[in-house]
Amino acid sequence: MIGRRDGPLMRSGGYSLSFWKSRIAAAIAVGVAIGCVFAFFFPDGPFSVAGPPLQNRRLVNTQGESSSSSCESSERVNMLKSEYVAVSQKNAELKKEVRELMEKFKLAEQGKDQAQKQVLSLGQQQKAGPFGTVKGSRINPTVVPDDSVNLRLAKILEKVAVNRELIVALANSNVKEMLEVWFTNIKRVGVLNYLVVALDEDIAKFCEANSVPVYKRDPDKDVDSVGRTGGNHAVSGLKFRILREFLQLGYSVLLSDVDIVYLQNPFNHLYRDSDVESMTDGHDNRTAYGFNDVLDEPGMGWARYAHTMRIWVYNSGFFYIRPTIPSIELLDRVAGRLSRENAWDQAVFNEELFFPSHSGYDGLHAARRTMDFYLFMNSKVLFKTVRKDAALSKIKPVIVHVNYHPDKLPRMKAVVEYYVNGKEDALKPFPDGSDW
């Protein structure tokens, strides 16, 4: 695998196998034709012609031979000789070409899988349009739904999802109070397509008692012991495994933590053009959407400025993910790494999404979109900027995610007071950051 993508196959223009096969067939046909020419002019083989090698014969000729009959025959021999030289030169060229073709064919065979995968994913070849009119596709096709993955979940989703999409949150008893604020506000903005994945019995009952759509994991499934007893990171790994089933069943999921207050219907504010559309931990245009961060190394003199690409991480607690192959690959890669490494799921999620392929590493090729950071607002943006800005504080976000503050429940309630009940002072008691 390593290096194949940079290999000569791609540089040679990505010709198909059948192209090389036809080139080789043509070369063989020319070879056979040359064989026929030889058979015609040299029935006894090229080396049976009497006389010294060509170079000497030419010298003999220029010295002059008197007999007319011998002159005639020597002229004919000369003609044949020069023809032989031309043909053997041509033959050498053809041999070289065949050798090159065989080499390319071998490389094409080696790269066959890669090339075929490429053809499958790129579809029909097309000509590029005029300047300024070409646009690459970021909308990957969705997978064929496979109900056999989880029939019970498939039945639930048939009832709950709208337009094959829904909000999904994982919850255990530790987050019960936040979950209540979470679903109360979802109901208030009129969203029907949401589902709680209950990680314990208590939460399942709590949801049922409140008419909240709930899905209990099969207690026999081994991953579920993690959900009941596991720490934060273990639950995070579980999240990506559970999500996979939703995507395999053909649904787009708006994955949501429970420390989120819904103020508008999020489905009216999605683009749905990327594999992953995520809220950001960034707090302004640059940090949210990416910028060129220039590092100054005066010791480098003329080249003292090193340009770097920076973007604040995507928030792995609120993202919309379409059921595509790159999306499922992302979930697998993240879950796989979380099971092997003791890592923070959000860091892993971002590394898998953003790091490019390089030697020894195939990067993920998923389409990404950053959500508007004023509409899908993190609590740093709200408490550091928006609440102090006369204009910004008038705009109602779609959601507020209390991700930057440990006192989640009181801040969630304050967000509801401020945006829903119109209490202008509701956000004032809280410091910008946490106190410690």
Ligand SMILES: *[C@@H]1O[C@H](CO)[C@@H](O)[C@H](O)[C@H]1NC(C)=O
């Ligand atoms: C941020 O970007 C938006 C849209 O691209 C623009 O309208 C706005 O002026 C920018 N804000 C700042 C502070 O540059």
